[in-house]
Amino acid sequence: MINRALRLVALAIGLSGCGQSPITSMRAERAIAPTFANLVHTQMVWIGLPPVAASDFAVQARCRRLQGAPSGSGEWTCALTWRGPDRRTLRNSYELFVTTDGCYAATAAGENVGGPMLTSENGRDIRNLLYAFEGCFDTT
């Protein structure tokens, strides 16, 4: 009985090596672009700036896996292109760590989104939502 169970586990691990991972660049891009847009919207409200609809930022994302096959969990990088409130085109890039369940943690690469904390219009310290954030996407 134990032998049979071990054989099943070995088969399962063997099978897991075949087939493509559902963590693809298309899924990551479709998840991070709207999430980033929503976060910019929420951040502006928090800081006390006039709100802009998330869709007005027209965020576009290009994501790629850093090592190995083009799909799979692990380290990714995403380049975001979006339209700022003053209609200028802005670029940000994020380093992502994506887990097999389709959840990711994104951290800003470079300095252009500011540090982990910001000060709002009324002098209050608030968390910089764009410095690091998390999200999940459907892997089915």
Added chain:
Amino acid sequence: MSARGISAVVGVEALKLGAQIKTYLVLAACLAGPFAFATAIRLQSSLPTDTLFGRAVKESGFAVSLVLLGFAALWAFPVLTSIIGGDLFSGEDRYGTWKLVLTRSCSRADVFAGKVITAVIVSMLTICVSAASSIAAGVLVIGPGPLIDLSGIRLTSDQALIRVVLAWASIVAPALAFTAFAVLLSVIFRNSVIGVGLPVVVGLVMQLAAMLDGPELFRRLLITSAFGAWHGLFVQPSYYGPLFDGFALSSACVVLCLTLAFRSLARRDIAG
């Protein structure tokens, strides 16, 4: 099998559990753990940033509940839900009391059903206490602030509360699958160490296996994946596929484990 027989068994098992310090330790840990965590978060400056919602624990009490749910689902619930279920049957072997139990006016089916119902009640109780305690700890110690969900949208306290309760409810099915597995092991191996320990080991192995890249079907077939199915509730538009799959898989596991356990117990030669 009769309702009277089953309720008598449930009553006796409840009485036995009520006299054991283990039961109170489990429930006390579920009750006090979240308050200790929330207080620690409030007092210190570092955040559990490697967990979903970890960055928001100082802003919203609901994030505290979700961080605890994420942690407990991975490490605590396989233990908490097997600690009682894995001992209910093998305890009779340890004390040599099967003959005594089965000479009462209860059939084997009554005893089986009564013990399983007791295990299910205790598992549900641990989840309910953990859920209520973690939400209360978050709201009382940190505050009911709005929550930024996993798609960057701000949820009001009411919206967050509903989703947090649903998230906790979503782990009932996989938790009961672990309880049923513990019951099966407890019946087959007649040993509480295996009944309680093996589900925990299996849970850990499943989690390690889930970290491997591979076809989605393989990951989805692991019971532990259902513990994370609530993530879809915090994304807009929400996705429910993992929740439905997790529920179906867990239900199938419960039915299979309990069927095998009952067949094993019904065929066992206890007279010797």
